[in-house]
Amino acid sequence: MIKENFIKLYENSFKENWDLPCYTDYGEDNAFTYGQVAEEIAKLHLLFQHCSLRRGDKISIIGKNTSRWCIAYMATITYGAIVVPILQDFKPNDVHHIVNHSESTFLFVSDNIWENLEEEALGNLRAVFSLTDYRCLHQRDGETIQKFMRNIDTAMKKAYPKGFQKENIIYTELSNDKVMLFNYTSGTTGFSKGVMLTGNNLAGNVTFGIRTGLLKKGEKVLSFLPLAHAYGCAFDFLTATAVGTHVTLLGKTPSPKILMKAFEEVKPNLIITVPLVIEKIYKNVIQPLINKRSMKWALNIPLLDNQIYAQIRKKLIDALGGRFKEVIIGGAAMNPEVTDFFYKIKFPFTIGYGMTECGPLISYAPWNTFIPGSAGKILDIMEVRIDSDDPYNTTGEIQVRGENVMKGYYKNEEATREVFTEDGWLKTGDLGTIDANGFIYIRGRSKTMLLSSNGQNIFPEEIEAKLNNMPFVLESLIIERNKKLVALVYPDYDSLDSLGLNTPDNIKTVMDENLKNLNKLVGNYEQVSTIQLYPTEFEKTPKKSIKRFLYNSIAEE
CATH class of the missing domain: 3.40.50.12780 (ANL, N-terminal domain)
Incomplete structure (x- = not known):
């Protein structure tokens, strides 16, 4: 068991880093110090208390990386509820399923995502809140949540008559062995499962980041990987918040052009x-x-x-x-x-x-x-x-x-x-x-490994890595068809256009040459029989792995 209590890491950090910048939304006016984040968390705790939320109740969050996304997450775990971060790339039906399967009580959601969800499909929710300003978008019949949220400032004055101070930061006592997070994997092999992570699992990642000095007090990070995914969440967000790092949340699709500009402005330390x-x-x-x-x-x-x-x-x-270090x-x-x-x-x-x-x-x-x-x-x-x-x-x-x-x-x-x-x-x-x-x-x-006719193990990823380095190949996927290897290739049409080569004959000539050169680089048992052009980019998970299971039917053509 990790000796540091996961929730206490944040109780201590908000006190110790009270005046330091905590979360900033890139390109917008939203910025919060650690003290201001703690005060926003206190408001949400009053909401949870008003609704008599219990330890272990589940709260789902779906939206782009923003300060209020982070605050909703922090408010959930420091109250003792279980947070269910949902990747915003999931389709509405998948979101409905995850919210219902996790038995979530509340949903915090970006306004544009809420527009595409169906209230009738989320019948177990007591309330839905906007990640723009936490206003109550929807409440179950008989609830008084919208009225409470309209008067939240009055409730804060009543709870903290002298104003909210760092001494008021007292979070729930909860041992590390308790489940604090359900992470529904995006996986490349089909529909996701709800991974139950305990405070100890999360503390293991965060304290490793602290112990190895990945991030320190007063440093900066640019958060552009989806925070609903475990990787970006553990370090850009959880470790950063535990040590007093300033997190700038990109909140946009991280194209190279947008990223380069943001890196230049933020100058992250990691x-x-x-x-x-x-x-x-x-x-x-x-x-x-x-x-x-x-x-x-x-x-x-x-x-x-x-x-x-x-x-x-x-x-x-x-x-x-x-x-950056x-x-x-x-x-x-x-x-x-x-x-x-x-x-x-x-x-x-x-x-x-x-x-x-x-x-x-x-x-x-x-x-x-x-x-x-x-x-x-x-x-x-x-x-x-x-x-x-x-x-x-x-x-x-x-x-x-x-x-x-x-x-x-x-x-x-x-x-x-x-x-x-x-x-x-x-x-x-x-x-x-x-x-x-x-x-x-x-x-x-193990699920993508192919077996050659003479019993050799073939790892498609290794062949794809070589093919992706060839001229005018943007991405590729190796599949098996009639006991032969076939390469699906999405060409780099922009490069072909820039050189005036974007014609069927020219593309065929280029790909024939690529196939010949590829087969010189791989073993006899890994020879690719043909390159088949694919019309669009391959569908990917939020961590940018190709969803291979979607292309199994092509292998049978």
């Missing part, structure tokens, strides 16, 4: 991101630079290459704000070519590994001890084993146990039994090896 964002920056900013004929020539000259790499590193660091990449596999290049230029990045069921962190190593090809080192509060006869050399399922491992899936004992071994290890579903120092090396997902 960057938490997914591979897709970094790979786009690499493809758009760095590749055109190093592919110039003069640059290729210069990079082949000893001594000159190090100077050029140093210039590229500085350009990249400056573009990301110039003040490292970039932590997680959530999906990183393209090996990008990894190797960043390592070569000594860019301060590292790749971690986790899953929602661990809230999320399993392994991490600081950038200066990170080993390329690995996914970091198993945390000091976790253990790892490989389900194979030779875990150092023979690929097997990665299994973990420790402080961060979830309690189970809500109202789904069968799925909970299936994901744990008989001796209590969590089966990650990922395949890989480890080394003697506890570094983890991932090969692919």
